[in-house]
Amino acid sequence: MGDVEVFRSFKPAALAVAFCLVLAIFSCKHTDSSAPKDSGVSIICDYTGNSIRVGESLDLTVEVNDAQPSAYTCKWSVTKGSAKTTRSDLRSYTVTPRQAGKLEVMVEIAMVSNPSDVRSATRIINVRALTDSDTGKVDIASLLSESVMSSIAEALQAGGEWKSDKGYVTVDSNGVLTVSKEDDAEDEISNGTVTAQIWAVNGEGQEVEGSRIFVEIPKYVPVESVAIQYSDGNAVSPSGVSLIPGKEVSLEAVVSPEGASGKIVTWKLIKDGNVEPADVASVSADGRLKGLLLGGAAKLVAMAGWNKSFSSKSVPIRVEANKIFIPAPVEGQAGRTMTISTGSSQKIAFDVAESVSISDMKSDDDAIAETDVGSSCISVNGEGNDGKLVIVTLTLDYGAESATETIELIIGKEIKPQSIRASNMEVHLGRPVKPAFTYNP
Known part of the structure; x- marks a missing residue:
């Protein structure tokens, strides 16, 4: 009777152990050991943000928690849209994107002692374009592949349009992205660099694959002053510039501070007397001033800046007639x-x-x-x-x-x-x- 009681009390524990053994055997037989595993594998980048600029180099390395580098082989793949490139047997990989958009970087490692033990890790990197700090523009065609641009063109012709998450960032019919020089743009980017997103959609509102671009808008720095000097660095006399008809001098404008936004200079002549400025002299976009035969007086103005923060400098000019x-x-x-x-x-x-x-x-x-x-x-x-x-x-x-x-x-x-x-x-x-x-x- 005592033996029977002992057997009865032991029976549930024995059944549990047997069940676990059967389950373990079954699991081993039906596990696909070649399937990628994410555990223990990491892609390490030498940057802290979530995006890099077009043309910047990004160094990537792989790290495996439970293995030394000599214990495994690597295969890297980088996917941009429908394009994919691969490199093998590299412990590190340097990516230098030439186009904006989203990069998917994946590394697969295979253990040397057991080649069927394959593990992987994936990292998404956003590649952003940089707008020109002087013009606030960037050409979209320089950032995307020809195939993506072709798809965008078809979508736009079929009633599609460009979208943006910033109201002051637009793309015109020629594919030029422009940061509007309005107060809302100036106020926001005065506080620091802003990253905007743009993308194209077709006539049904569906996003065109590969069209999404991250655009970096540099911090806005107002122009504080503009000075006019001769292109050889010599100063212009306080009395201004004297010319004779047909004679030409080259001038340049020095914009401060050096890192100011909107450093592109606009030259123009304004009236200073009874003679129209266009009869006195002409000035080119790069500051070449030429006297005309009618002669007379005028003022030359150099202006630089952005929106409400323009700065200008003027100097008198006189052209001796006859x-x-x-x-x-x-x-x-x-x-x-x-x-x-x-x-x-x-x-x-x-x-x-x-x-x-x-x-x-x-x-x-x-x-x-x-x-x-x-x-x-x-x-x-x-x-x-x-x-x-x-x-x-x-x-x-x-x-x-x-x-x-x-x-x-x-x-x-x-x-x-x-x-x-x-x-x-x-x-x-x-x-x-x-x-x-x-x-x-």
């Missing part, structure tokens, strides 16, 4: 012709490039246009000579070469002023109009 600057001729050139309208009786002086001298001046009618080679001047008598044409020939010496300039003078205010061009010179005498004569040597 002078013409003649640049050095092109070597071997036979001659050039310039046509001008004098408008009335006046004295016209010629100034030449440093390497050039005027050795002779001849007029075909001294009664109307009298030449003086010593002072490099022509005295024009306009009284009673309206509409007449006088030809003056200048002989120019430069080095061992010589060349001629032919000046055609049309007398009289009723003759429309002519725009003239000789070599790199473009000057006007009288009110500028659409060029009636253009000379390209």
Whole structure:
């Protein structure tokens, strides 16, 4: 009787042990040992954020908790959209993305002692573009692959559009992303760098695969001051810039602080007297200032900044009328012709490039246009000579070469002023109009 009681009390425990043994055997027989395992494998990055910029290099290493590096082999794969690249037998891997978007990095390790023991880890890396701090723009085509851009184009043609999680970040029909220079944008990015997301959707509102881009907008730094100087670094006199018609000087604007947003400089001429600025001088986008034949006074303004935080600097300019600057001729050139309208009786002086001298001046009618080679001047008598044409020939010496300039003078205010061009010179005498004569040597 006692033996029976002992057996009865032992029976449940024995059954439990037997059940566990059977379950363990069954599990071993039906486990796929080649299936990837995430436990114990990590991808270590040398950055702390959740994204990197286009063109930045990111060093990745693998770490296995229960094994030394010599105990396993590695296989890396990086997937961007539908494109996938793989590298094998590397303990570390450096990624340098050339396009914005989302990268999926996966590493698989296989134990040397048991190749069927395969484990893996995956990490998602967002690659962000960087907008230009001066323009607030970036070209989308430079950030995405051709295949993705083609898919986006098809979606847009079918009624799709670009979306953004920031109201002041937009993409135009040419694929240019722009950060709007409005108060809400300026206020937000003044507090620090902002990362925005944009993506394209088709006509049904579905996101185009691979179109999502992370865009970094640098912290906004206001322009505090703008200074104007000559391009060789010399300062502009407080009295301003003096020119003669046809002469050109190169200026540059120095924007402070050095890291300011919106450093692109806009040049313009404003009125300073009775003469229109366009009659006094011209200025190019890169700060090349040229005097025109009518002459007079104006103000040159350099402006830089963003939205409500513009800064500007102006300097007075004066162009001495009734002078013409003649640049050095092109070597071997036979001659050039310039046509001008004098408008009335006046004295016209010629100034030449440093390497050039005027050795002779001849007029075909001294009664109307009298030449003086010593002072490099022509005295024009306009009284009673309206509409007449006088030809003056200048002989120019430069080095061992010589060349001629032919000046055609049309007398009289009723003759429309002519725009003239000789070599790199473009000057006007009288009110500028659409060029009636253009000379390209």
